[in-house]
Amino acid sequence: MIDFSLTDDSRLLVETVRRFVEAEVQPLEEATEHDARIPPEELKRVKTKAQELGLFAMNMPEDVGGGGLSCVDHCLVEEEFGKTSDALIRRVFGQVYPMLLACKDEQRGKYLLPTVRGEKICAMAITEPGAGSDAASISTTADLDGDEWVLSGTKHFISDGDIADYVIVMALTDKEKRARGGITLFLVDKDTPGFKVARNQPMMGHRGYGHAELVFDNCRIPASAVLGEVGNGFKLIMKSVLEIRLAHIGARAVGMATRALELMRKYAGERKQFGQPIGEFQMVQKLIADSAIEIFGVKMMVLNAAWEIDQGMEPRDKVSMIKVAASEMQGRVVDRAIQVFGGMGFTKEMPLERMYRDARVTRIYDGTSEIHRMLIARSTIKNGLTL
Numbered sequence: 001m002i003d004f005s006l007t008d009d010s011r012l013l014v015e016t017v018r019r020f021v022e023a024e025v026q027p028l029e030e031a032t033e034h035d036a037r038i039p040p041e042e043l044k045r046v047k048t049k050a051q052e053l054g055l056f057a058m059n060m061p062e063d064v065g066g067g068g069l070s071c072v073d074h075c076l077v078e079e080e081f082g083k084t085s086d087a088l089i090r091r092v093f094g095q096v097y098p099m100l101l102a103c104k105d106e107q108r109g110k111y112l113l114p115t116v117r118g119e120k121i122c123a124m125a126i127t128e129p130g131a132g133s134d135a136a137s138i139s140t141t142a143d144l145d146g147d148e149w150v151l152s153g154t155k156h157f158i159s160d161g162d163i164a165d166y167v168i169v170m171a172l173t174d175k176e177k178r179a180r181g182g183i184t185l186f187l188v189d190k191d192t193p194g195f196k197v198a199r200n201q202p203m204m205g206h207r208g209y210g211h212a213e214l215v216f217d218n219c220r221i222p223a224s225a226v227l228g229e230v231g232n233g234f235k236l237i238m239k240s241v242l243e244i245r246l247a248h249i250g251a252r253a254v255g256m257a258t259r260a261l262e263l264m265r266k267y268a269g270e271r272k273q274f275g276q277p278i279g280e281f282q283m284v285q286k287l288i289a290d291s292a293i294e295i296f297g298v299k300m301m302v303l304n305a306a307w308e309i310d311q312g313m314e315p316r317d318k319v320s321m322i323k324v325a326a327s328e329m330q331g332r333v334v335d336r337a338i339q340v341f342g343g344m345g346f347t348k349e350m351p352l353e354r355m356y357r358d359a360r361v362t363r364i365y366d367g368t369s370e371i372h373r374m375l376i377a378r379s380t381i382k383n384g385l386t387l
């Protein structure tokens with residue numbers, strides 16, 4: 001039996017988040033875009049409210065203070081988050097990387113729990129100037145010296161790297177083994193000697209939070225700074241990115257595209273040219289219809305993969321397909337929305353130009369479209385299409 005209905009709890013959750021995003025978060029978008037900074041007092045107020053409503057760190061299990069959502073509910077919530085900007089999502093609802101669940105003993109009290117409570121900000125540093133898509137080719141090294149690790153290398157494009165209280169750093173602990181047991185994750189505090197934020201790297205979009213180059217120059221950290229086990233860093237990242245890609249890119253893309261569709265739908269009914277609403281012109285209708293079709297398709301893909309994750313499955317190929325389909329769909333829908341609005345769509349008076357810029361990067365980070373297509377093709381050629 002296939003049952004696509006949502007439970008009453010899920011429906012209530014989605015409605016609560018939707019109302020919160022519309023009433024509390026979207027009004028902060030303009031100032032955040034204008035100043036490239038969320039107004040601090042407003043942020044404090046809205047974040048506190050989100051926490052009081054239990055809307056913070058909802059992806060984390062309840063036993064560490066999170067919302068304990070199923071993957072389906074997490075994706076439904078992220079779809080609503082997608083109706084505002086990434087900077088606001090991070091700060092208001094929390095950016096808690098699932099690999100933090102590998103924290104052990106005192107790491108839990110020092111990193112995991114305060115991050116879930118919204119008291120600490122974490123960044124994740126994998127990419128380097130010489131290693132992007134080929135993440136296993138990193139050159140940052142960690143060498144054991146007595147009871148300390150010595151980190152050396154440079155990371156770049158690191159989201160929140162400029163303000164993070166601590167960073168999860170991916171480094172080589174065995175140059176021969178690399179992805180096969182030679183890569184380890186480390187938890188590095190911001191004020192550790194030898195660690196510095198070298199520069200900010202301004203981006204085309206995603207205004208309101210920073211992206212930074214981080215340098216580790218003989219940075220000494222204790223043996224206890226290993227996240228997970230020595231040598232299992234690559235595996236830990238690969239396991240954690242599945243739900244991140246699905247929820248943060250797949251579901252959020254559906255949310256952003258749905259908001260763009262809603263804007264164009266209303267405008268097509270109000271705006272008159274040649275004596276009639278532009279929504280009565282078939283070419284405008286096509287822009288709306290094509291968007292609705294694509295949003296529906298990706299939404300079903302997201303929920304299907306989320307359900308499989310909830311059943312304990314690991315739908316890697318599907319998540320790659322969703323990463324490509326969602327990010328590309330999002331770009332097309334926002335582009336069509338700008339077209340429906342004509343000159344208005346191109347102005348900074350509309351959220352559409354921000355969405356247009358913000359959407360672009362989703363085809364690049366968390367694995368480019370080309371890398372995911374390569375993975376999908378390899379798997380399909382080997383195994384056929386296994387849905």
Ligand SMILES: Cc1cc2nc3c(=O)[nH]c(=O)nc-3n(C[C@H](O)[C@H](O)[C@H](O)COP(=O)(O)OP(=O)(O)OC[C@H]3O[C@@H](n4cnc5c(N)ncnc54)[C@H](O)[C@@H]3O)c2cc1C
Nearest residue numbers: 124125126127132133157158159364365366367368370371
């Ligand atoms: C806004 C933003 C935020 C980011 N945040 C973070 C972060 O928080 N932490 C972090 O670690 N990283 C982060 N990144 C980095 C991001 O993950 C990388 O940019 C991404 O993995 C691509 O790597 P690259 O930029 O080095 O491109 P490259 O790997 O150099 O790719 C360049 C081009 O070559 C293509 N290409 C490469 N290999 C192949 C292949 N085998 N087959 C076909 N085509 C190929 C790519 O698809 C792309 O078109 C962020 C990037 C941006 C822009």
